Amino acid sequence: MRHPARMGLLLLLFVVLPAVELALLVEIGARIGTVATVGLIVVTGIVGASLARWQGLGVVRELQRETAAGQLPAGSLVDGAAILVAGALLVTPGVLTDAFGFACLVPAFRGLLKRFLLRRLERAVEQGQVQLHVQTSDPWGPREEREVRDLRDTDPTDEDGSKERLSG
Secondary structure, eight states: OOOHHHHHHHHIIIIIHHHHHHHHHHHHHHHHOHHHHHHHHHHHHHHHHHHHHHHHHHHHHHHHHHHHTTOOOHHHHHHHHHHHHHHHHHTSOOHHHHHHHHHHTSHHHHHHHHHHHHHHHHHHHHTTSOOOEEEOSOTTSOOOEEEOOOOSSOOOBOTTSOBOOOOO
16 A cells, blocks of 8 residues: 555545544434434535535636736635535535535635645645646647746746746
8 A cells, every 4th residue: 555644534534524424413413303403404505505606706706807917826726626625515414524614615714724735735846746837828829838946925037037926
């Protein structure tokens, strides 16, 4: 087995988490009743999906604005991914998945998530586990790629004097 830590994560996500979710739902059902528990599941699914849709449309508008301005929309892309995950978690029955899903809809939490993911990506690039390439030419013209070495909130100047920004 090449990555035992990944196997442990998969076991946690697909065996332990559903078992804990089920136990929590059974306990909630015992305390407030089956009908109320099912109602709670339905309401959190509807409210969560609506909030995710509303915030997702806002992110799409931000992506359009940033790309129209010629900016790399890295931050908006992470926001969009977090909102997509939130929507999926909120329509999944469960207490813990709902809590994490609603947290992903809070901009301050997404900011923490972005910083965490950026640090992980920086480490992976430094260790040679990930290589990033940015296309700097016209997407319909000849393809020119170069490796991106600095992922922090800086404006590295490339050979032709243009600048790229890789955070949001």
